Amino acid sequence: MNKTDALIIGAGPTGLFTAHQLKLIGLDCEIVDNLDKIGGQCIELYPDKPIYDIPAVPECTGEELTNNLISQLKPFDIKFHLSERVEEVKKEDTNWLVKTSSGNTFLTPNVIIAGGVGSFEPRKFAPKECEQYENKSLFYSVKDKNIFKGKTVSIFGGGDSALDWAIELSKNCKINLIHRRDEFRGAQATVDKMQELVKSGKINLFTKYQMANAHGEQKLESIDIKHDNNEIKNLKSDYVLGFFGLIMQLGPIANWGLNLNKKTIEVDTERFETNQKGIYAVGDICSYPGKLKLILSGFHEGALAARACFKLARPNEKYRFEFTTTSTNLLKRLGKKE
Amino acid sequence: MAKITYITHENEKHTIEVQNGLTVMEGAVQNNIPGIDADCGGGMACATCHVYVKEDWFNKLPKKEDGEDDMLDMAFEPKTNSRLSCQIIVSDEIDGLEVNIPSKQA
Numbered sequence: 001m002n003k004t005d006a007l008i009i010g011a012g013p014t015g016l017f018t019a020h021q022l023k024l025i026g027l028d029c030e031i032v033d034n035l036d037k038i039g040g041q042c043i044e045l046y047p048d049k050p051i052y053d054i055p056a057v058p059e060c061t062g063e064e065l066t067n068n069l070i071s072q073l074k075p076f077d078i079k080f081h082l083s084e085r086v087e088e089v090k091k092e093d094t095n096w097l098v099k100t101s102s103g104n105t106f107l108t109p110n111v112i113i114a115g116g117v118g119s120f121e122p123r124k125f126a127p128k129e130c131e132q133y134e135n136k137s138l139f140y141s142v143k144d145k146n147i148f149k150g151k152t153v154s155i156f157g158g159g160d161s162a163l164d165w166a167i168e169l170s171k172n173c174k175i176n177l178i179h180r181r182d183e184f185r186g187a188q189a190t191v192d193k194m195q196e197l198v199k200s201g202k203i204n205l206f207t208k209y210q211m212a213n214a215h216g217e218q219k220l221e222s223i224d225i226k227h228d229n230n231e232i233k234n235l236k237s238d239y240v241l242g243f244f245g246l247i248m249q250l251g252p253i254a255n256w257g258l259n260l261n262k263k264t265i266e267v268d269t270e271r272f273e274t275n276q277k278g279i280y281a282v283g284d285i286c287s288y289p290g291k292l293k294l295i296l297s298g299f300h301e302g303a304l305a306a307r308a309c310f311k312l313a314r315p316n317e318k319y320r321f322e323f324t325t326t327s328t329n330l331l332k333r334l335g336k337k338e
Numbered sequence: 339m340a341k342i343t344y345i346t347h348e349n350e351k352h353t354i355e356v357q358n359g360l361t362v363m364e365g366a367v368q369n370n371i372p373g374i375d376a377d378c379g380g381g382m383a384c385a386t387c388h389v390y391v392k393e394d395w396f397n398k399l400p401k402k403e404d405g406e407d408d409m410l411d412m413a414f415e416p417k418t419n420s421r422l423s424c425q426i427i428v429s430d431e432i433d434g435l436e437v438n439i440p441s442k443q444a
Contacts, residue, residue: 045383117377117384123444126415158411180416185408210416228418245412247444248377248384263377284379293379 002079004028005313006110006306007098009086012040014283014298015114016069021306023076024330027313031078032100034085034119039066041116041284042295044246055296065295075335085119089256089279094312096278109312112305113274113281114298117263119251123244125156129214130240137220138240147239148173154223154235156211157243160186163194165241170202176235178206178225209233214240253285261287271308272301278312280305340433344371344389347441356428362437363387363424373439380424382406386444387423388413389437399426399435414442 006022008015011033022029037043042051042062050059060068084100089111091097098106122140124130130138148169154176155166163186166177177194184191197203212226215234222236250263259266259275264287267273272280282305283298291297310319324330331337342365343353356365366374366387375386382405391399396419406425410416423437 041378041383045378123412123414126442159408180411181407183407185411247386247412249444263375 002030002104002106004030004106004108006112006309007032007096007106007108008112008114009033010040010114010116010283010285011035011038011080011082012114012116012283012298013042013065013069013295014116014302015040015112016066016073017299018112018114018282018302018306019078020069020073020076021303022309023073023078024324024333025306025310025319026329026333027306027309029078030081030106032081032084032086032098032104034083034101036083038070038080038082039063041248042066044120051295053294053296075333085251087252091276094278109278110309111279112302112309113253113265113279113285114283114302115253115281115285117248117250117284118253119249120246121249121251122242123247125211125240125242127211127213130211133214133216133220133240137216137238138214138242140242140244142241145169151238152176152236153239153241154178154225154237155241155243158184158186159243159245160190161243162186162241163190165243166203167193167197170197175203176206176237177203178209178211180208180210182207206233206235211240211242264291267301270304272305273308280308340428340430340435342428342432343434343436344374345436345438346371346373347439358429360428361424362389362426362428362435363422365428366423371439373443374423375443376424382409382422382425385409385413385422388416388440388443389421389423390417390419390440391421391426391435391437393419395432395435396421399432413440414444415440 005027006029008031011031019029043066047063048061084102086100088099095107095109096111149172152174155162156178158179166175198205208228209225213224215222222234224232224234226232265274265281267281267286269288272282274281282301284293322330339355342356345351352371354369363376367376377386378384406422410420
């Protein structure tokens with residue numbers, strides 16, 4: 001059981017800066033995120049795309065912003081729990097008992113949801129026949145490439161993941177690569193490499209086709225793919241891999257007794273607290289009149305939520321507002337003063 | 339102002355007057371049309387405002403910009419007439435546009 005002053009759900013820019021604010025005012029915090037890396041949407045959706053509306057940062061990419069936020073946290077000791085999804089949040093006396101998908105538990109007076117639009121999950125194939133083969137012969141990520149050795153693998157998608165795996169697995173598997181259009185969005189060098197392997201017969205390429213059906217008793221035996229002109233082809237396949245990127249799902253958050261508005265959580269604009277005392281929502285996932293889904297709004301919301309946490313984490317102390325330019329206390333926490 | 343008709347997967351028609359300058363996605367979200375999620379808020383980053391546009395209208399709309407097809411690769415059941423509704427800007431020229439909403443966004 002981990003005890004902490006505040007648990008942050010989500011390691012995107014808002015979650016990271018909220019952690020900074022908590023540590024700065026002298027509170028402990030830990031961060032849980034379902035992704036295997038820090039950065040949230042910034043790192044997952046637009047690591048290379050420039051952002052132009054961060055105050056005092058004229059231009060930076062999602063990855064640069066993430067790295068800067070991480071280095072801003074350097075003075076502080078913050079525990080990250082990555083590849084873990086928060087499943088349960090339950091009241092226990094004056095605290096919240098939080099359980100994650102890996103079985104970790106936290107006891108904390110404050111839970112700050114900085115969850116973007118929920119957790120990232122793989123986008124799946126449309127035909128429902130595909131479901132029964134999931135995690136047996138049909139995967140949305142590769143955990144152990146050795147299981148494919150000598151088999152026929154049908155790979156769907158047009159981005160780098162699909163292309164990289166088609167190239168890699170073509171060394172010792174029979175590969176079908178299927179994509180909905182002629183253009184690929186993967187890196188040009190990777191696309192060229194794939195085209196070479198198509199020419200030399202190592203990869204069978206099917207463009208303007210999509211998954212239509214999957215067949216096989218216990219194990220997957222073949223799939224149907226459908227052309228834009230409705231022609232159907234049957235491909236013998238031992239395994240299927242789908243790489244359609246990730247989608248954000250609200251997931252278990254919907255079950256925590258919070259007032260929801262579509263996929264967002266309603267909060268007040270003083271503490272960014274939800275209808276549950278000690279549970280806050282900041283960043284893209286919160287809603288209030290006038291809400292802007294901007295990173296800068298998330299920073300503001302996190303700073304205020306952090307101050308609200310102080311009251312519950314240190315009921316017998318009084319929070320005093322201080323500036324980092326002048327406060328000895330804050331400078332000590334930042335490691336700038338002995 | 340343009341009249342936009344949103345047709346749900348269950349074939350319910352919702353005709354809405356949408357202001358010029360808004361997107362077809364915003365017209366749907368502001369009027370609570372079911373089936374358009376628009377998780378990213380119009381940033382062409384999520385493909386959850388996916389719609390199908392009938393052939394004649396599809397060719398009349400301004401062409402897709404770079405990146406829209408990349409996102410459509412990830413949409414649920416994309417077709418040749420797929421568009422992201424956050425990328426269709428409402429103007430008098432598209433008065434009468436009809437879009438079909440897919441069975442799911444993801």
